[in-house]
Amino acid sequence: MSQRLTDVLHRLAATIEARKGGDPSVSYTAKLLNDPALAAKKLGEEAVETVIAAVAQGPDALAAESADLLYHWLALMAASGVSLDAVAEKLEAREGTSGIAEKASRA
Numbered sequence: 686m687s688q689r690l691t692d693v694l695h696r697l698a699a700t701i702e703a704r705k706g707g708d709p710s711v712s713y714t715a716k717l718l719n720d721p722a723l724a725a726k727k728l729g730e731e732a733v734e735t736v737i738a739a740v741a742q743g744p745d746a747l748a749a750e751s752a753d754l755l756y757h758w759l760a761l762m763a764a765s766g767v768s769l770d771a772v773a774e775k776l777e778a779r780e781g782t783s784g785i786a787e788k789a790s791r792a
């Protein structure tokens with residue numbers, strides 16, 4: 686992952702955190718933070734739009750929809766009270782385990 690993406694996600698997560706308790710009439714993020722179900726619904730919409738961009742709209746649309754997706758994902762995590770470290774912990778636990786091997790181990 687590029688340092689540029691890491692840096693902007695870091696700033697975005699901090700901005701989202703700072704919107705907690707904000708006024709939903711002036712902050713879209715505050716609106717999402719006040720309503721985890723809305724944040725989840727919006728993430729679902731952005732996921733579908735990302736898929737459509739990937740299969741039918743080309744690289745620029747895919748990049749734009751991916752930005753929407755990442756923003757809404759960060760907002761959902763904050764709205765749901767799930768720390769980014771909790772997600773990091775899940776990913777760390779999977780490091781070195783092939784998805785194919787993991788799926789086979791479930792059978």
Ligand SMILES: N=c1c2ncn([C@@H]3O[C@H](COP(=O)(O)OP(=O)(O)OP(=O)(O)O)[C@@H](O)[C@H]3O)c2ncn1[C@@H]1O[C@H](COP(=O)(O)O)[C@@H](O)[C@H]1O
Pocket residue numbers: 697700704711712713714715730752753756
């Ligand atoms: N990165 C984003 C970002 N990406 C997308 N969006 C908003 O996400 C919303 C939903 O996108 P849609 O494509 O569904 O738009 P829509 O169809 O008009 O929305 P609906 O009518 O369905 O609600 C739009 O209003 C976008 O502007 C974002 N809103 C905010 N941010 C970041 O969050 C910061 C704080 O924003 P506020 O909390 O609004 O001040 C901003 O400075 C940005 O850095």
